[in-house]
Amino acid sequence: MREPADAGQPWRRLSVRVVHLDVIRVVISLATGYAGTVVRDDPVWPLIAGAGFGLVGALLDLNRWRTTRYRITAERVEMRSGWLARKHKTVARDRIRSVDSSARLLQRLLGLRSVHIGSGESGSSFALDALDHQHATRLERELMPGRATEPTADAAPSPEPDPETVIARLRAGWVPWNIVTVWSVFAVAGPLIGLHFALRPFGVDLIDLGGRLLNWESRAVVWNVILVLLIAYPLGIAATAGAFLLENWKFQLVRKGTPPDTALVTRRGLLNTRTVQHADERLRGIAFEEPLVWRWLRLTGTKVISTGLRQSGESTTSGILPRIRLAEARELAARILPDGSRPLESPLHRHPRGALVRRLGWAVYYPLILSGALLLFGLSDAIPDRVWPLPLTLVLLTVPVAVVAYRSLGHGLAGDYLVVRGGVPKRRTVALQRRAVIGWTLEQSIFQRWGGRMSAGVATAAGDRYYTAPDASVEQALALISEATPELARGFIDDQQPAHLLGDGVVEIEVEVEDAVAGAGVSRLDGSKTID
Template identity: 70%
Template sequence: MTEEAWRRLSVRVVHLDLIRVAISLVTGYLGIVVSDDPIWPLVAGACAGLAGALTNLQRWRTTRYRITAQRVEMRSGWLARKHRVVARDRIRNVSTSANLLPRLLGLATVHIGSGESESSFKLDGLDRGHATRLEHELMPGAAPAEPEAAAPPADERVIARLRRSWVPLNVVTVWSVFAVLAPLFALNWVLRPFGVDLLGFGRGLLESNLILLLVLALPLGVAVTTVTFLMENWNFELVRKGTPPDTALVTRRGLLTTQTVQRSDERLRGIAFAEPLAWRWLRLTSTKVIATGLRFGGESSTTSGVLPRIPMAEARELAAEILPDGSRPLEAALQRHPRGALVRRLGQAVYGPLLASGALLLFVRSGALPGWVWPLPLALMVLTGPAAVLAYRALGHGLSGDYLVVRGGVLNRDTVALQQRAVIGWTFEQSILQRWGGRMTVGVATAAGSRYYKVPDAGVDQALEFAAGADPELARRLTVLQPGGGAGAPPSA
């Protein structure tokens, strides 16, 4: 059997870097001759651009990749050589992105994710046709294609497109005031060498009229966030691609920088709603998928997120289409946790400020702090008390068909629906106070999403019923605990 040939990045990468070199030289020239003294920010930016372009040229010379029936490989580096290999059955997601200038030259970047940063990598500098063919080659069940072979068309079903009603829900927030600060700092950095001090003007306006500043900043901030949101989500589409059983959930979006992310349905293990406190009162949520190899934070956050902030009713309807089996686990009625869970959280809300006040009182008695300092932490109870009630009301768990449903969180309430087949382990914990109160914390281990989900302060009977519904064999082995809270907690399973 002949060995697959090594491929290289597109020669257009050279053209792209020549353009970057030209831009850097012009910028550096202007930074030197436009005034008597060099404009160092322009000179520094030109040097950085020149160094980046030359480094990118070296990367193009040394990067090679190939795709076989079993794995994807990439070699790169000159002084320090790297050879990365990821098995095809370990690929969790494939995404394509392209910034404005590479797009104009027909270039794209393909990101190949395995769930581990050590084996994940990207191919930066493929022409658009090769990037599309590479995506097809790495689709679930696809065989390696010849480098010049055209990818056959795949069936697609559109689940959601960007709606006008979603835009204000994602751009009008109290934080919009701060969205104008980053462009202001960037513009001030550019104009400062020419004698324009935007920050000084802003400070003067702040000292003279704070209300006027806020009135001006809010619409400007909303405008900035609106432009940013539309640029990121222009032509947003969420589609299901392929023919069963080899299908994938695909997200496309972007105006100046485009992004296409495909996630194999074979790897999907559930779905989750994220509801920060302010969104919760407005009945808004963002939607993420739970898949093996995809975490909720870090670099995988854009991969796990499939919908922007939208009304809860719409999110529930779309969630049934996002899940391949059409289930609606996030609409299931959840069990409330016992009142002891509320008492515990109210106690934490009280003794935290009390301990802080007691510690400050010791410093006051020693003369190190003035006497008015020690009562200050007690004022936090105005916030910690309601937060404890919200934390209790957010708790919930249940079973819905083949899914476990877990809900919790104070500032950010997450409702997670996880397939029972995705559970790889259980943990049952009881503190002394939980044992006295007949409660326990159940932990669910999985290879997907956040890797570990907790059901805190559930009743013992609730916890055993929850585990029995998901794994009857496990429930039969949990004979150490007697109903109502026995001698001890069962071991981790």
């Protein structure tokens, strides 16, 4: 087999400080196991089991350091690892979608970082765990999409830091919006349950101790539950606040580099730190996500839409900001987008009343079906007769939810961006660059055809790969396609070719597209929702 032209590049190994880290883990595991044998007459098996797992993990990590090699050439990044089962992973440099780094507490103390190199596919992505801090920083800069493709020698001096423009820093006003939730009680319940089982081998029963402290037997169950919630919620909020600050300490969102090689960089963390990069050349839009309760408080989460990475793929995340006020998020979104556009502030077209009627029908239909099923059981005396009307009371909830679902619908165009909105438990407003649209799927159920409505699906190589404007009128859907992507629309709207209505109510639009969307790997879209 002919060796590649750059085969002469040397293979490197992970930092030798990994050995120091594993020696510390071995010492801790041995101390824990020893404590599990001497603190009581009989062995404390949870401590011994934990020590065993820690010891095995440290030995496996030492073997990983001994067998892992990697190299960086002008064309690719390669990693070899394994002893009994050998692995050789290769990713071309022009297919690298992310280069992110993180460091746990012990790694930080030893000056180590883990670097994750993502290609958009888990099979060819890999992590270098761990490199010394300076080498990891140099590697991040060298491999960031858009950088020069000359490999950096191991002994090369650190390059000058790229210029940075700060977009956002952690603000004290963000903390309350991210710690007060209805689930705060579980932030303290989980650790307490774990502590309870950890202390049981030592004869400490936290449940019994808490019951005696609260005088559990003197009150009814309802009042005991209320008392526990009154105590647990403040503790849960405090625990959530601590976790949020640990994760987002010194949070900073910056734009790094000089045009055209710029990227959004997020840094955060106190004990465990993390750095995530999103190259501007791969950004295709931005999205707001507003769960129902957040919506009433005018709060939103912000995500970027980037090619080659799904919204929650690999080790990276598309979440670019913590939960903040909607007005502030709009201001920051204009600075996050490289062109400074404000597509998420544009007015959207309201969908036809038929979409409201359809959702009201669902709101009544499902309680009726459930009630009818219970009525059949009641007629056979399987359940009491008074049970079957109970599902009808759900209409008091489902009808308002149906109205909220209808009011969430919307679509429109804002300059170079296509905007779609929808969702009830989590309303999502997506602004996608029109140049990122690579195809459309139009769907009609039998009831939508009677009402003159259809759902327009947008296929793209970025983000979730597929976004929908549901239950628009036929005129609205065709106008959206014509204005957003006139070249794609010309063939089937002007000439009525090659669109055709399938038996299941799907309009299939076949178009030929070039791979001009930054590594999408798509040569043809045949109307399906799955894009390779």
